[in-house]
Amino acid sequence: MTEVPTNVIQRVLSGLGRFSLMVAEVLRSLTTQRLSGRDLVDQLHFIGVKSQMVVLVTGAFTGMVLCAQTYFQFHKVKMDTATLAVVSVSMCGELGPVLTALMVAGRVGASMAAQLGTMRVTEQIDALRTLATHPIDYLVVPRVVATMIAVPLLTAESIAVGILAAYLVGVHLLQIDPGYSLVNMQRFTDHRDVLMGFIKSFIFGGIIATTGCYKGIHCGQGAEGVGHATTEAVVYASIAILISNFFLTLLLTRLLALI
Amino acid sequence: MIKVRQLRKRFGDQQVLDGVDLTIEKGESLVIIGRSGGGKSVLLKHIVGLTPPDSGQVLVDGQDIAHLNERALLAVRRKFGMLFQSAALFDSLTVEENIAFVLSRERNHTPEEISRRVAEALEMVEMPGVQKKKPAELSGGMRKRVGLARAIIYRPEVVFYDEPTTGLDPVVSDSIDKLIVRVCERLKVTTVVITHDMRSMQAVGRRVAMLHHGRIYTSGTPVELMASADPVVSRFVRGISDEKEHTF
Ligand SMILES: Nc1ncnc2c1ncn2[C@@H]1O[C@H](COP(=O)(O)OP(=O)(O)OP(=O)(O)O)[C@@H](O)[C@H]1O
Ligand SMILES: [Mg+2]
Numbered sequence: 001m002t003e004v005p006t007n008v009i010q011r012v013l014s015g016l017g018r019f020s021l022m023v024a025e026v027l028r029s030l031t032t033q034r035l036s037g038r039d040l041v042d043q044l045h046f047i048g049v050k051s052q053m054v055v056l057v058t059g060a061f062t063g064m065v066l067c068a069q070t071y072f073q074f075h076k077v078k079m080d081t082a083t084l085a086v087v088s089v090s091m092c093g094e095l096g097p098v099l100t101a102l103m104v105a106g107r108v109g110a111s112m113a114a115q116l117g118t119m120r121v122t123e124q125i126d127a128l129r130t131l132a133t134h135p136i137d138y139l140v141v142p143r144v145v146a147t148m149i150a151v152p153l154l155t156a157e158s159i160a161v162g163i164l165a166a167y168l169v170g171v172h173l174l175q176i177d178p179g180y181s182l183v184n185m186q187r188f189t190d191h192r193d194v195l196m197g198f199i200k201s202f203i204f205g206g207i208i209a210t211t212g213c214y215k216g217i218h219c220g221q222g223a224e225g226v227g228h229a230t231t232e233a234v235v236y237a238s239i240a241i242l243i244s245n246f247f248l249t250l251l252l253t254r255l256l257a258l259i
Numbered sequence: 260m261i262k263v264r265q266l267r268k269r270f271g272d273q274q275v276l277d278g279v280d281l282t283i284e285k286g287e288s289l290v291i292i293g294r295s296g297g298g299k300s301v302l303l304k305h306i307v308g309l310t311p312p313d314s315g316q317v318l319v320d321g322q323d324i325a326h327l328n329e330r331a332l333l334a335v336r337r338k339f340g341m342l343f344q345s346a347a348l349f350d351s352l353t354v355e356e357n358i359a360f361v362l363s364r365e366r367n368h369t370p371e372e373i374s375r376r377v378a379e380a381l382e383m384v385e386m387p388g389v390q391k392k393k394p395a396e397l398s399g400g401m402r403k404r405v406g407l408a409r410a411i412i413y414r415p416e417v418v419f420y421d422e423p424t425t426g427l428d429p430v431v432s433d434s435i436d437k438l439i440v441r442v443c444e445r446l447k448v449t450t451v452v453i454t455h456d457m458r459s460m461q462a463v464g465r466r467v468a469m470l471h472h473g474r475i476y477t478s479g480t481p482v483e484l485m486a487s488a489d490p491v492v493s494r495f496v497r498g499i500s501d502e503k504e505h506t507f
Contacts, residue, residue, distance in 0.1 A: 123343050123345055124348075126304070127343060127349070130339060130341040
């Protein structure tokens with residue numbers, strides 16, 4: 001089927017090539033094929049509803065620790081009431097999207113790779129193909145679309161919970177003045193921060209689902225192959241999220257400054 | 260209607276198919292026999308376009324499918340039904356959803372029609388009333404029969420059966436053989452069966468082809484093969500192993 005790659009570079013390049021072909025096929029499928037509503041809802045349920053716990057805990061504790069740490073530093077220079085502004089800006093633009101995406105990659109990306117990988121090694125993907133169904137249409141597209149819808153929503157939720165938790169910690173535990181804090185928070189957080197978080201999480205959603213599905217569909221043989229695929233899906237998605245986050249911050253800051 | 264020409268496939272350093280030539284006529288029933296690990300399942304996967312060959316052609320109604328892209332292949336595969344050796348049922352779906360897979364994706368069948376046809380198909384494979392079970396709750400032989408029902412329910416023109424009776428008791432085996440013959444004759448379906456079971460070879464095959472060392476070694480009617488004087492063929496059909504294979 002494919003030549004045995006003779007070295008790492010070749011392997012990486014052929015992997016990237018197959019990955020791009022898969023993404024192209026997803027786009028083609030999106031524009032030409034009808035997406036089954038039921039499959040989409042199933043996936044949304046799995047990704048969105050069942051990730052609640054993870055996202056709430058991540059959001060809340062990140063907000064809380066960020067608030068405490070910022071307060072300890074700002075208190076020294078008597079800037080207590082700017083604490084929540086820092087929390088809100090960094091939750092919206094960076095921590096909310098990145099941490100939510102990492103958590104979802106661990107939960108959802110891994111299970112996509114394991115599920116599709118198992119289907120591949122048990123010939124279910126071949127069976128699908130003989131039943132005149134494109135695996136991309138039936139398996140990949142609903143997952144990608146659902147993840148790209150769910151991750152931004154989960155991110156918004158985690159940001160909201162994070163800020164709320166930070167407010168509670170700041171006001172009730174650290175005795176920061178609530179009135180000034182809220183005013184400052186609104187003054188320093190603008191729609192660009194929110195938009196940045198939204199765009200990032202949308203892209204991260206795409207990264208998680210395409211990586212998970214790619215690793216699953218191109219999984220090696222047997223239980224070992226599935227194990228590998230699962231691990232790699234999480235590792236690659238996490239790395240891709242962290243790296244792309246840096247560039248997205250640079251790019252989006254420039255772009256959003258224009259509006 | 261299906262022509263295989265000089266098909267070659269290598270996995271690593273193992274030449275599994277080494278120039279297979281095979282013609283499958285419309286409406287015929289062909290049995291493929293050959294040693295375990297000889298490449299029968301691999302050959303079948305090439306014929307339905309699941310695996311691309313290293314070289315050679317697979318012509319379906321004159322069209323070379325060996326190098327078609329996946330979307331174009333889907334249309335060709337609608338003519339095919341395939342029972343996998345491992346059954347390959349979708350384990351997240353129920354038996355009913357498995358069998359109805361193609362029908363429910365075609366969107367021109369009512370739910371009543373679908374459930375009636377699923378019930379009929381299950382009746383045919385002698386497994387009525389298991390609609391709501393998951394594949395994991397079935398025995399190996401039952402899974403195979405569900406796979407068979409899934410392969411024939413949408414009335415394909417050609418059905419490929421990869422070892423349909425392996426793992427079934429003799430009585431069910433016999434009824435599956437009869438079912439295959441019935442499907443072939445009543446629905447005018449072209450039938451290709453891989454089997455190790457000489458009884459079912461004689462029951463379903465009008466023609467038998469033997470795959471040996473990556474090629475079609477011989478072909479003929481079941482009677483001819485059973486009576487063959489060729490050492491390779493006669494050893495196979497009588498089930499006599501090489502002496503040396505027993506020496507450790
Ligand atoms: N995906 C694959 N990768 C590497 N080798 C493979 C692959 N598929 C099959 N083979 C090899 O090809 C050979 C033929 O396999 P195949 O499954 O076609 O045998 P078979 O004739 O169907 O045997 P059986 O009667 O036991 O089912 C085997 O030796 C197997 O090791
Ligand atoms: Mg086989």
